[in-house]
Amino acid sequence: MVIEFSGGRIIVSPQEVLVKLTTGVSLYAMADDLRLLSAGNIMVADAGAVRWHLSLDDANQLGDIAESLGVDIA
Numbered sequence: 001m002v003i004e005f006s007g008g009r010i011i012v013s014p015q016e017v018l019v020k021l022t023t024g025v026s027l028y029a030m031a032d033d034l035r036l037l038s039a040g041n042i043m044v045a046d047a048g049a050v051r052w053h054l055s056l057d058d059a060n061q062l063g064d065i066a067e068s069l070g071v072d073i074a
Helices: 059-069
Strands: 002-005 008-012 016-021 026-030 034-037 042-046 051-055
Touching: 002 059, 008 059, 026 051, 034 059
Parallel strands: none
Antiparallel strands: 002 008, 008 016, 016 026, 034 042, 042 051
16 A cells, blocks of 8 residues: 655555655664554654654544554554
């Protein structure tokens, strides 16, 4: 699944997420390392030493990611 958002594109598969920002930066995370937060529509990746977060445009995008990954939104 590909989700367009104001900062670029999010490519979601059942096991992983790849974020391609319009600035040329790419962010990658395995599904097990992701949390989805409804407060602020935020996707958080925490793989120990590497952490990043991304603010999405709306709750629909967050819901689409949650559905594709099979994870809950906190």
